Amino acid sequence: MTDLLLSQIDINSNSLTETDEYIVNLGPQHPATHGVLRLVVKLDGEVVKETMPVLGYLHRSIEKICENRTYPQCITYTDRVDYASAMSANLAYAMAAEKLLNIEIPPRAQWLRMIFVELQRIASHLLWLGAFAGDLGAFTPFLYGLRERERVLDLFEMTCGQRLTYNYIRIGGVMIDVLPEFVEKCRLFLDYFFKKVDEYEELLTYNPIFLERTKGVGFITPEEAINWGLAGPSLRGSGVSCDIRKQQPYLFYDQIDFKEEISYGGDCWSRYKVRMNEMRQCVSIIRQCLDHMGPGAVEAKLPPVLKGPNGQEAYSRIESSRGEMGVYLVGNGTPKPWKCKFRCASFNNLSVIDKLTRGWKVADIMAVLGSLDIIIPEVDR
Amino acid sequence: MSGSLKLLKLINVILEHVYKFLGLTNPIPEVINAFITAAISFAVISVFVMFLVWMERKVSAHMQSRIGPNRVGPFGLLQTLADAIKLTTKENMEPQKRDKIPYFIAPIIAFVATFMGVVVIPLDKGVTIQNLNIGVLYIIAITSFTVIGILTAGWSSNNKFSLIGGFRSAAQIISYEIPLVLSLVPVIMITGTLDLQKIVEYQAHAGYWFVGPQIIGFLVFLTASTAESNRAPFDIPEAESELTGGFHTEYSGIKFAMFFLGEYISIIIGSSVAVSVFLGGWIAPAFMNFLPVPGFFWFVIKVLLVIYLIMAFRWTFPRLRVDQLMDFGWKILIPIAILNIFLTGLWILWFSKGV
Amino acid sequence: MKKIVTYFKDIIVGLVNLILGMSVTIKYFFKKTNTQQYPEEKLPLPDRSRSLIKLIYDQEKEEFNCVACMMCQKACPNNCIKLEGARMPDGKRKMINFKLDFSTCIFCGYCVEACGFDALTFIPEDYENSVYQRGSLLHDEHALKWVRPTVASNPPRELNQSTQVI
Numbered sequence A: 001m002t003d004l005l006l007s008q009i010d011i012n013s014n015s016l017t018e019t020d021e022y023i024v025n026l027g028p029q030h031p032a033t034h035g036v037l038r039l040v041v042k043l044d045g046e047v048v049k050e051t052m053p054v055l056g057y058l059h060r061s062i063e064k065i066c067e068n069r070t071y072p073q074c075i076t077y078t079d080r081v082d083y084a085s086a087m088s089a090n091l092a093y094a095m096a097a098e099k100l101l102n103i104e105i106p107p108r109a110q111w112l113r114m115i116f117v118e119l120q121r122i123a124s125h126l127l128w129l130g131a132f133a134g135d136l137g138a139f140t141p142f143l144y145g146l147r148e149r150e151r152v153l154d155l156f157e158m159t160c161g162q163r164l165t166y167n168y169i170r171i172g173g174v175m176i177d178v179l180p181e182f183v184e185k186c187r188l189f190l191d192y193f194f195k196k197v198d199e200y201e202e203l204l205t206y207n208p209i210f211l212e213r214t215k216g217v218g219f220i221t222p223e224e225a226i227n228w229g230l231a232g233p234s235l236r237g238s239g240v241s242c243d244i245r246k247q248q249p250y251l252f253y254d255q256i257d258f259k260e261e262i263s264y265g266g267d268c269w270s271r272y273k274v275r276m277n278e279m280r281q282c283v284s285i286i287r288q289c290l291d292h293m294g295p296g297a298v299e300a301k302l303p304p305v306l307k308g309p310n311g312q313e314a315y316s317r318i319e320s321s322r323g324e325m326g327v328y329l330v331g332n333g334t335p336k337p338w339k340c341k342f343r344c345a346s347f348n349n350l351s352v353i354d355k356l357t358r359g360w361k362v363a364d365i366m367a368v369l370g371s372l373d374i375i376i377p378e379v380d381r
Numbered sequence B: 001m002s003g004s005l006k007l008l009k010l011i012n013v014i015l016e017h018v019y020k021f022l023g024l025t026n027p028i029p030e031v032i033n034a035f036i037t038a039a040i041s042f043a044v045i046s047v048f049v050m051f052l053v054w055m056e057r058k059v060s061a062h063m064q065s066r067i068g069p070n071r072v073g074p075f076g077l078l079q080t081l082a083d084a085i086k087l088t089t090k091e092n093m094e095p096q097k098r099d100k101i102p103y104f105i106a107p108i109i110a111f112v113a114t115f116m117g118v119v120v121i122p123l124d125k126g127v128t129i130q131n132l133n134i135g136v137l138y139i140i141a142i143t144s145f146t147v148i149g150i151l152t153a154g155w156s157s158n159n160k161f162s163l164i165g166g167f168r169s170a171a172q173i174i175s176y177e178i179p180l181v182l183s184l185v186p187v188i189m190i191t192g193t194l195d196l197q198k199i200v201e202y203q204a205h206a207g208y209w210f211v212g213p214q215i216i217g218f219l220v221f222l223t224a225s226t227a228e229s230n231r232a233p234f235d236i237p238e239a240e241s242e243l244t245g246g247f248h249t250e251y252s253g254i255k256f257a258m259f260f261l262g263e264y265i266s267i268i269i270g271s272s273v274a275v276s277v278f279l280g281g282w283i284a285p286a287f288m289n290f291l292p293v294p295g296f297f298w299f300v301i302k303v304l305l306v307i308y309l310i311m312a313f314r315w316t317f318p319r320l321r322v323d324q325l326m327d328f329g330w331k332i333l334i335p336i337a338i339l340n341i342f343l344t345g346l347w348i349l350w351f352s353k354g355v
Numbered sequence C: 001m002k003k004i005v006t007y008f009k010d011i012i013v014g015l016v017n018l019i020l021g022m023s024v025t026i027k028y029f030f031k032k033t034n035t036q037q038y039p040e041e042k043l044p045l046p047d048r049s050r051s052l053i054k055l056i057y058d059q060e061k062e063e064f065n066c067v068a069c070m071m072c073q074k075a076c077p078n079n080c081i082k083l084e085g086a087r088m089p090d091g092k093r094k095m096i097n098f099k100l101d102f103s104t105c106i107f108c109g110y111c112v113e114a115c116g117f118d119a120l121t122f123i124p125e126d127y128e129n130s131v132y133q134r135g136s137l138l139h140d141e142h143a144l145k146w147v148r149p150t151v152a153s154n155p156p157r158e159l160n161q162s163t164q165v166i
Helices: A002-008 A062-067 A071-081 A083-101 A107-135 A140-160 A182-204 A208-214 A222-227 A268-292 A345-351 A353-357 A362-372 A376-380 B003-022 B030-063 B079-089 B100-120 B135-143 B146-156 B160-191 B196-206 B215-228 B253-278 B295-314 B322-354 C002-029 C071-075 C110-114
Strands: A022-026 A038-044 A047-054 A313-320 A323-330 A339-343 C053-058 C081-087 C093-101 C120-122 C138-140 C145-147
Touching (some): A022 B160, A047 A353, A047 A362, A062 A071, A062 A339, A071 A083, A071 A339, A071 A376, A071 C110, A083 A107, A083 A313, A083 A339, A107 A140, A107 A182, A182 C002, A268 A362, A345 A376, B030 B100, B030 B253, B030 B295, B030 C002, B079 B253, B100 B135, B100 B146, B100 B253, B135 B160, B135 B196, B135 B253, B146 B160, B160 B322, B196 B253, B215 B253, B215 B322, B253 B295, C071 C081, C071 C110
Parallel strands (some): C053 C145
Antiparallel strands (some): A022 A038, A313 A323, A323 A339, C053 C120, C081 C093
């Protein structure tokens, strides 16, 4: 009997010690996949064999909606493309529209745009920091991060009246000039915040558990990172200089003295470090902007109805909190764009997740996902 | 004679009167006495656990500059009671394709196994529910039964997350048993007994606590007992951000409450052993010797301090990955614990020769 | 030998960093909390807050400022404003029916900016707009009616009038 059983087993196939792979659905309802991302993970024990992101759970067809809205109305939808960094999306769209419609922006508006986009970068990175630490199991930095983020949102609310979907940066400038006390409050916040970054670093950066979880995890070489189309801090974490603020300065970034933060590790820890340092750079940029900003108009004179020239197209690219954000607009002579396309960093950053997690453990999926700073509405749009 | 002992005696006396009143035989039958003691200790421990859950919420809240529960009762003290009522009255959701009997038994095993460890904890001089001369061994042996409950829960839930959580827990608890035992060995070598009462008495006579000479052992024990009770940063069996709930993903209502209670009881046991073995149990700190408080009071204070430390761990540190957890256990804790035993051996040898 | 030294050095450095991290959380444990207890303590809204849209009612003329120019309807990206106007016997245009659906309104502020007759405004007082029925969010001109308070007399504002269910 035993012989019969043994004879059925092919010795060479190694089937006695072979293990079965099984599939686990992480999401769309899962505590760690920020929002409604679904990851279909093929596992062998704890080891990840394959990760497949399934998109579309938050698809609202914003690009199509924009084709049926006038140029200014589209801005309200760009708020929803990336709700954690709405100012950047506003800016990218407004710049594309201004290029298409040939609008000159007054300098004060430019400075204000820079201040608000950088403040938004701080807010976005703070949210990321909390989510990243939360993914790794440390819940406390999340609340510290949100505490400071509230201060930024207070500044936003004071200026434009909203805390999440601002609709502040408009075609031709900004919605409204800041209040006189804004400058002082902003400086106070920056002083307060600069010290807080050290505190986060104290809590996490050289914590041995944090180091073990992030050092070397999700490694990607610079060449591969470029080939996969990574962008923003995720690419700079691999040691590639890709900051559009430096390479194709828009607004007045060429008049500002700041450093492009690059880290050469290529792992989760480097991406973390880049973002932490970027927050400090943001503080320095905002301080300089506040110094440079002079009085003046904040909105250009616009015709009552904005009509995109027929057949013309415009593309703008900015460095959003998550990386390169581009907006492509085509006009057709009507007040509505013929085509509006958003190029979002999160989508490209998410595509690399299979490459980064293959061969690692289940827990590393969360670390990698957190370090890429993905925001689902931007992926699905 | 200390106050808490008086209390226990008082309970006994009252019981005797009750028996007499009922016309039952005196002395009280051992079995009934045991049941009543178990019921009382269960009630006391449950209330203490409720307090701990409240404390954990408050501690975590203040560490995150929040307020925490403050609506139900004074300072939100009754919040846990409200939650307990909610959990017990909740509809019992069960997955359709669960393995019925193990699914039912698992939380009971996990809970009972941890709860049995309470028996030998020395609350005060001569006050233990049942003093055993192998107390340390008993605690370690009985609390490691928890893993069976967790593994059963993970297996019977018929859920992949639960299964991963269960296996992680098995691997973790088995490998952290070893440093846990090894960290206690030096103290046993010095005192020459496994009786927790005698270990504390040795510290009282010697005039120092073992946390001084055995600081390494204390740290190793604290880490390993945190891991034993599946607490962050070693909470990989439940790992919320990875496995949603780990082994108790499919449990709800009172069954979940039993796991929850078991976790906190294992914290209590872990820190009680740490206090008894390393922090001098019921002995008052030298500079506070004059205070007329029972030893039980000092014991509880010390236990709460250790629990506070464990809570601070949880709300500060990220979670380790499963293989790093194994690495940490096998490559750092065990060698250090063995080194500690070796050094202690040398120390004993040196002093016994000197004498 | 070198390996052994680095082994112990790593452990000690790790321990120091763990204690450093703990010092932050324990420091906050003894600090004052940052929580605002919402229903009791309400944060004041800034003047520019875009929280609730109101139709301005002129008490002296006893009519709404709105002349039904339709600019707000055109500006709205979500088509949540529906209004009807009519020419009065005296030749003036007057709004007779104004409906604002707050269930689709995104508070972008375009309608208020587009209004050239000082008829629409944001008020920074009220942000508790949740209701139990979706239909309750469709406000008509009675629910949206708001009288601009004069600074001198400072009359009590009738903001919390029950929103009419349609």
